[in-house]
Amino acid sequence: MKLITEVAAEAGIGEQHLELYGKYKSKLAPSLWEELSHRPDGKLVLVTAVNPTPAGEGKTLTTIGLAQALNASGVKTVAALREPSLGPCLGMKGGATGGGQSQIVPADEINLHFTGDIHAVTSAHNLLSAMIDNHIFHGNALDLDPQRIIWKRVMDMNDRSLRSIVTGLGDGNGTVREAGFQITTASEIMAVLCLCDDLSDLKKRLGRILVGYNHLGQPVTAQELGAVEAMAALLKEAVKPNLVQTLEGTPVIVHGGPFANIAHGCSSVIGTRYALKLGDLVVTEAGFGADLGAEKFMDIKCRQAGLTPAAAVLVVTVKSLKYNGGVAKSELGSENPTALLEGIPNMERHIENLGKFGLPVVVAINHFAGDSPAEIEAIQAACQRLKVPSAVSKVWAEGGAGGQELASELLRVLEQDSADFEPLYEDSLDITDKITTIVREIYRGAEVSFSPAAKRSLAVIDRLGLNELQVCMAKTPYSFSDQAKLLGAPEGFTMGVRDITLSLGAGFAVVITGNIVTMPGLPARPAAEGIRVDEDGEIHGLE
Structure with missing residues (x-):
């Protein structure tokens, strides 16, 4: 080197x-x-x-x-x-x-x-998680509904056992509620870091992050929790x-x-x-x-x-x-x-x-x-x-x-053929039409089937006037469809949308299809088993 x-x-x-x-x-x-x-x-x-x-x-x-x-x-x-x-x-x-x-x-x-960098994203994300539960514990001035908190915790590791957890168990440990972990790469803060223009834009995007809803169904953001400056401090490098x-x-x-x-x-x-x-x-x-x-x-x-x-x-x-x-x-x-x-x-x-x-x-x-x-x-x-x-x-x-x-x-x-670049869909389309456009034009599916949870999310998007968001499809990578084993170039299938989550800081809605999960698990023989460190501190097997 x-x-x-x-x-x-x-x-x-x-x-x-x-x-x-x-x-x-x-x-x-x-x-x-x-x-x-x-x-x-x-x-x-x-x-x-x-x-x-x-x-x-x-x-x-x-x-x-x-x-x-x-x-x-x-x-x-x-x-x-x-x-x-x-x-x-x-x-x-x-x-x-x-x-x-x-x-x-x-x-x-x-x-x-x-x-x-990834550790910093993990820390900033989990700081916000801790501040959410702490806010509820100390009086809940924002009237956050514990059953409608959408912000999970993250770690940069595959651990399926953390996908769905319960927090707050034990006397004096906060409100008992269902929660879970994602892998750090799925964190909205990772998306915000990768899409921002500079530190100032990073702060604006962090402030827009949706953490959940109050008992009246109104959104509550990281800005309202007072978390933005501390999160930015963790992310400044x-x-x-x-x-x-x-x-x-x-x-x-x-x-x-x-x-x-x-x-x-x-x-x-x-x-x-x-x-x-x-x-x-x-x-x-x-x-x-x-x-x-x-x-x-x-x-x-x-x-x-x-x-x-x-x-x-x-x-x-x-x-x-x-x-x-x-x-x-x-x-x-x-x-x-x-x-x-x-x-x-x-x-x-x-x-x-x-x-x-x-x-x-x-x-x-x-x-x-x-x-x-x-x-x-x-x-x-x-x-x-x-x-x-x-x-x-x-x-x-x-x-x-x-x-x-x-x-x-x-x-x-590059010398002979000039690009005539344009995105696939217009921002003016509503979320449903954007999803349908991607499914039909890129995946070649025939229809989109929205679960009851996805339909409720679409209603929230419409109520809050957020149809200008872009769409980030969460889908198996192995197939054009939402079925990992449907290989080749399938067409005419129905794409199942399980839920839609809002990443307001990143500027998109995450559309969860099929059985995709945001916290992967380890395989039967994880690569970690093949890694060793020799007496000189050299790492072997990390390939």
Whole structure:
């Protein structure tokens, strides 16, 4: 690794704008924005993927490798990524810093505590939780209805036993009520951190957070509880983006970490804006498949921040398409052109959907060692039929050198095809119509079925005049539908909406579909079992 001061200098960042966290990590000070704000923006490229499978698609890997390849070809490029959560790092997925020759480093520090941003979000969120119960205990001047408090607690860990709990048990411990935990990445404060413009905007958004309702059914906010300034104090360092590097020294801004299946799935607006001033090209990613992360990137992040993406890169793998064609995980390494062809409609659907936002698309075929030439050629032929350029990406094995074909295709598209970006729906639509638009246009469902709880939430939204909110769909990432095992490119199904919660600080309504949960559980063999620390303090198994 280079010293982070060297990486910053090569990116045009003076040392006076760095707040160092050791030799290889740094916060970027607000003074840097004062210096950069007058510069024109570079072009913004989104890396997204087909629906994820157990084999892994390599979306973060491709983002890192592509940024390295672009820099190697002489294009000044900065990557913008999300911060990993301890939940998946120690649970099912492992780390989220890329792999092979396309990683961000120091990987173990980034995957674990990094610069403390996620811990700060956890603390600010739980401070508000504590102040809610304390307010009720000491007289409840706001007349909060304990049965209508919607603000849960959070922790950055997968723990299913905390999804539904009872608080206040025991003499003198407050009001007994039902409550629960979410994972920190689902916290509205994480969304607020990632969507705010600066510390001042952060405070305004924190103040709008809805914590519950009083006995008359009127909303009660964090501002009314007097929690905003203390929450902002806990977040004042977290609001600053972080600078790290790839294995090849490409600068990477890593900031914020909302999941895309239960939150909006994009790195911070602040970090993206810094990157756009520092690079001629910015490569960023959004979580899970394009039906989730990319849709929210366009309809929430870009809309709120006034960003205009120039192109999208869709990551596919031979294994992912065979899995969507019905092949079991254990058999994905065997050549199966028939199953591959049956899974290609999943890729086609994502390409069509990205086109609905007005973006040119490049397909990145993330290469695995066992992929057969015939299978690769079948994907390329499908792309040719769809008139979409494709490139084989070997960035895991070869780093930037293995991404040159992809970089060349992207640069050609950026030069020849101009984006005509627009969000999927208008703000003026009511919440029901926004949900229906996403279900029909992106998921290709026929109808939306609202549960009684969801209908009550829609009535509250209408009563409070909140239909201008955007929509953040909480949905399984594995299928276009709300049924995880309905693979490929299903259509004509009914999407079930279980409930709708309000994130007024973030500016969206969270639509909970199917059996999605906001606090994941650990698998039978969590990744934590494979981690060890040697006598020199080196961490092994965090991958």
